[in-house]
Amino acid sequence: MGVLGGTALGYLTFAGDGSVRKAVVAYIRGDIQPDVAFAGAHTQTILLLGADEDRDNRKRVTQNRARTDTIVVLKFDFKNYKVEGVSIPRDTFVRIPDRGWAKINAAHALGGPELTVRTVSQLLGDIPIDHVVVLSYKSFEKMIDMMGGVEINVEKRMKYDDNWGDLHVDLQPGIQWLNGEQALGFVRFRHSDSDFARIDRQKQFVQSVKNRLREPGVWLQAPNILNEGIRHLRTTMGYEQLLSIGYFGRQLPEGSVRIETLPVMESRRSTDLYVDRKRASDLMRELGFWETNQASTAN
Secondary structure, three states: OOHHHOOOOOOOEEOOOOOHHHHHHHHHHOOOOHHHHOOOOOEEEEEEEEEOOEEOOOOOEEEOOOOEEEEEEEEEEOOOOEEEEEEOOOOEEEEEOOOEEEEHHHHHHHHHHHHHHHHHHHHOOOOOOOEEEEEOHHHHHHHHHHOOOEEEEEOOOEEEEEOOOOEEEEEOOEEEEEOHHHHHHHHHOOOOOOHHHHHHHHHHHHHHHHHHHOOHHHHHOHHHHHHHHOOOEEEOOOHHHHHHHHHHHHHOOOOOEEEEEOOEEEOOOOOOEEEOHHHHHHHHHHOOOOOOOOOOOOO
């Protein structure tokens, strides 16, 4: 049963107390096996949100429940060893429940994760969402640094400074190792291109992280990486469930992760994007989010 099926979001919180010892015990007991961690469920649909943080001129956070830079719905198929997902451009114009029409990235600022879940589920044809992960930029940087960075092919010169958003990007083109701060700049940058280009970079980043998790040295650090990350990460999942997702991701064969961008149409009068309903419906079926007998309309 998904979050919208009756599980309240009131317990959306930090992932709880974790330690290397606790992670080792969970691994030995088999508690991080997906069928144990998720009580025999063959699939889990998780909404991943990357949240902005508004800051003042002293870099102090002034708004925690701000707009979301990243909105990705991921379906983990434990039985068939694959992950399929849909990335939603943040400028997509949608109907936000009880709030009216607005860009989808405003849902989090208006009503936090709960309203974002309702908005995304409704947009994608009332799909159930089992869990939510709200990733702050601080946790992102920490986890990437602890795994020793990631190898990324930077396709062009990237230079941008946003003091209010505390975003500073200064990357040269070429294949290189990026630390946490640099990787964050890489996935957030869109100053000289579109949100679609940024989504493509985010997909490249996901593949790079997946490759890093396959390395024994990085995987052995997984408990420490997770423990550091959960200090700034909010989720409806427990500690063992988060470990289980990482363990499952490490086992995935090549070509088993597919993340597509929600089909949209650009507006001639504004920066708003509108869902291409026919193509979106076809994509949701193709990715297995919809059952064959589910209604074929998306908001």
